[in-house]
Amino acid sequence: MDDRVYQSYLGILRDELVPALGCTEPIALAYGASIARKVFGSLPEHMDVFCSGNIIKNVKSVTVPNSGGMRGIEAAAVLGAVGGCPERKLEVLEGVTEEAQEKTRELLAKHFCTCHLEEGVENLYIRVEMRGDGHLVKVILSEKHTRVERVEKDGEVLFSCGKEEAVGKKEDGKALLNVKDILAFAEEVKMEDIEEVIGRQVEMNTAISEEGLKNHYGAEVGRTLLAAYGDDIKVRARAKAAAGSDARMNGCPMPVVINSGSGNQGMTCSLPVIEFAKELKAPKEKMYRALVVSNLVAIHQKKYIGSLSAYCGAVSAACGAGAAITYLYGGDYEAVSRTITNTIANMGGVVCDGAKSSCAAKIASSVDAAIMAYMLENADHCFKPGEGLVQDDVEDTIRNMGYVGRVGMKSTDVTILKLMIDQEKEAGSQ
Numbered sequence: 244m245d246d247r248v249y250q251s252y253l254g255i256l257r258d259e260l261v262p263a264l265g266c267t268e269p270i271a272l273a274y275g276a277s278i279a280r281k282v283f284g285s286l287p288e289h290m291d292v293f294c295s296g297n298i299i300k301n302v303k304s305v306t307v308p309n310s311g312g313m314r315g316i317e318a319a320a321v322l323g324a325v326g327g328c329p330e331r332k333l334e335v336l337e338g339v340t341e342e343a344q345e346k347t348r349e350l351l352a353k354h355f356c357t358c359h360l361e362e363g364v365e366n367l368y369i370r371v372e373m374r375g376d377g378h379l380v381k382v383i384l385s386e387k388h389t390r391v392e393r394v395e396k397d398g399e400v401l402f403s404c405g406k407e408e409a410v411g412k413k414e415d416g417k418a419l420l421n422v423k424d425i426l427a428f429a430e431e432v433k434m435e436d437i438e439e440v441i442g443r444q445v446e447m448n449t450a451i452s453e454e455g456l457k458n459h460y461g462a463e464v465g466r467t468l469l470a471a472y473g474d475d476i477k478v479r480a481r482a483k484a485a486a487g488s489d490a491r492m493n494g495c496p497m498p499v500v501i502n503s504g505s506g507n508q509g510m511t512c513s514l515p516v517i518e519f520a521k522e523l524k525a526p527k528e529k530m531y532r533a534l535v536v537s538n539l540v541a542i543h544q545k546k547y548i549g550s551l552s553a554y555c556g557a558v559s560a561a562c563g564a565g566a567a568i569t570y571l572y573g574g575d576y577e578a579v580s581r582t583i584t585n586t587i588a589n590m591g592g593v594v595c596d597g598a599k600s601s602c603a604a605k606i607a608s609s610v611d612a613a614i615m616a617y618m619l620e621n622a623d624h625c626f627k628p629g630e631g632l633v634q635d636d637v638e639d640t641i642r643n644m645g646y647v648g649r650v651g652m653k654s655t656d657v658t659i660l661k662l663m664i665d666q667e668k669e670a671g672s673q
Contacts, residue, residue, distance in 0.1 A: 244424070244431050251416025252428045252539060253436055259542055260440050262447060262498040263333035263388075263506050265308030266491065266598045268301035268551075271388040272316060272369055273323025274335045279371040279382040280324040282396055288375035292320045293361040295368040296660040297551035303663070304599035306494030309339040313347065317356040320371065322347045332389045334498060360664070366551040366656075367504075387550065388504050420543040422566075422583065422637055423576055429535040434528055441531045444500035444538075448487060448513045451497045455486030461493040461600035464607055476522040477614050480515035480564075481607040487514060488603035502538055502560060503545040507602050511560035512537045515610050516567040523571055530571075537567035540583065547645020553656035554648030555593040557602065557609040562586040565613030569620065580637035581625040585616030588626040588633050591644045592652070596659050 263270060272292060280286065294302075299316060306312060307319045326343025327335040350356070361368060369384040383393040394402040455465050465486025472478045487510040491499060499506040500513070516537050520530035541563030548554050562583055569582040590612040593605060619625065628635045632643040 244427050248416070248419050248424055249428060249431070251419050252425070253432070255416045255420075255542060256437065256440050256535065256538060259502060259504075260444055260500050260509070260538060261333065262443065263501045264335070264337055264496065264498045265494075265506075266301065266305045267333065267388045267501060267504055267506060268298050268598060269305060269307050269316070269319035270333050270335060271367075271384055272298070272302060272319040272371075273307070273327050274329060274332060274389060275369045275371045275382050275384045275391075276320040276323035277327030277329040277335050278391065278394065279373045279380050280327070281329055282382070282394060282401065283373045283375075283378065283380045286324065286375075287373035287378070287380070289373075290320065290324060290356045291359060291372045291374075292316060292356065293359045293368075293370040293372070295361055295364050295366055295551075296656065297366045298369055299358070299360060300595070300597040300660055300663060301551065302598070304597055305492050307336070308494055308496045309336045309344075310347070310494070311341075311344045312494060313344075313351075316358045317351055318347065320358075321350050321356050324373075325350070333501070337496075337498075366549055417542065417546045420539060420546065422540065422543070422580055422641075425536060425539045425543065426570070426576055426579060428539070429532045429570070432532070432535060434531065437531055437535060441534050444509065444513050444534065445517060445530075447498055447500050448510050449517060451490050451495060451499055452483045452487040452510065452514050454495055454497055455488070455490035456482070458490070460486075460489040460495060461603065463489060464600075464603035465489050468607060476519065477611070479522075480518045480568075480614065481610045483518050484511050484514040484564075484610050485603040485607040488606050489600070492598060492600050492602055502541050502563075503556060504550050505556050505560075507598070507606060508541060508545075508556045508560035511557050511606050511610065512541050512563050512567075515561075515564040515613070516571070519568050519571055525571055533567040533571045536570045536579070537563040539563070540566045544641055544645060547642055548648035551595075552648050553594050553652040553659060555595045555605055555609070557606045558586070558590045558593050558612075561590070561606070561609035561613040562616075564610060565616050568614065569617050572617070572621070574617075574620070578620055581620040582613070582616045583637055584625055584633055584640050585619050586613045587640055587644050588631060589616065591632065592647060594652075594655060594659060597663060 326339040544559035
């Protein structure tokens with residue numbers, strides 16, 4: 244394999260597969276607020292947060308970790324300002340104390356923080372403004388959950404990461420991703436190059452999944468699946484992934500290793516693959532290589548869709564898991580491509596209506612579709628070119644679905660957000 248491709252793929256894994264505490268959108272809010280507080284030097288008189296619609300959609304219904312059960316945009320931002328540690332980035336709320344929780348409740352009761360919808364910006368956009376004693380601090384995050392675009396204090400720019408630099412950074416290994424090279428990389432990558440990043444994903448994501456199965460979180464999708472359908476491998480794969488989301492969406496403070504900026508996607512990419520590897524008694528090295536396939540196939544699809552959209556990321560992540568399951572069973576490039584095609588043809592276009600308890604159910608459904616996609620492929624069945632968005636080449640099929648997710652579903656995204664905001668207004672007026 245070309246060394247440039249090898250190093251690019253390795254860099255993608257190291258950049259993308261990082262730990263995060265809680266749902267990444269509220270954590271990004273907490274991170275931005277913690278930076279603003281550090282620059283301001285003390286608690287301001289008031290804080291405003293300006294968010295893109297997708298941020299609002301993915302924050303309003305999830306429990307903020309280490310918050311004592313608080314939910315929503317203002318809670319995430321205020322807790323980050325009061326008790327967050329910006330140096331920890333996506334684990335910004337790890338060290339939150341009970342005192343910080345109590346202070347957050349006090350400030351929320353005083354309407355210390357106001358959230359605003361910011362239109363005409365990237366799908367992932369957060370601006371935190373703190374005011375008091377004649378001072379004003381602004382912190383902008385955009386495009387990625389931890390990408391600080393700009394920091395200002397009293398009109399002076401303390402830090403700026405301009406658009407040209409952002410575009411330059413995008414010219415990375417993701418442009419080189421394709422299914423054939425992903426499989427070649429998975430076969431050739433040295434274990435010592437992936438031991439840390441993949442090992443951390445296995446350890447952390449397995450731990451939160453077990454927590455979700457042991458205790459009562461949200462709708463208990465994972466626990467319900469096992470109770471209703473037994474412990475067949477096809478059920479366990481769905482239940483383990485769903486249970487991790489059960490816990491994560493409902494305030495569990497344990498970290499997960501994310502994929503494409505999402506903990507739910509990180510768990511969907513990994514937990515079914517880990518479960519199938521155990522079932523097949525695959526050696527650790529084979530499991531790690533399968534996880535490389537899963538993670539990179541998911542990231543490959545998301546490069547077309549974007550970080551946040553109306554397209555449910557569980558589908559692209561489960562598609563990666565299906566590709567990896569096919570790989571575990573000895574499937575070659577053609578077999579993996581057919582599994583990807585079958586998954587996309589079935590589940591492509593499931594809408595994202597925000598981060599919440601039902602994400603666990605969507606994960607279970609997406610994993611089920613990916614397993615069925617492999618079963619169909621194994622029986623020599625694949626949806627044909629010309630059937631919907633399916634093309635002759637798997638890359639064209641992936642590209643088509645990505646275009647639908649990024650461009651075609653823009654109006655869907657706006658509609659979903661409008662309905663959610665209107666619903667919240669109606670609930671608040673009652």
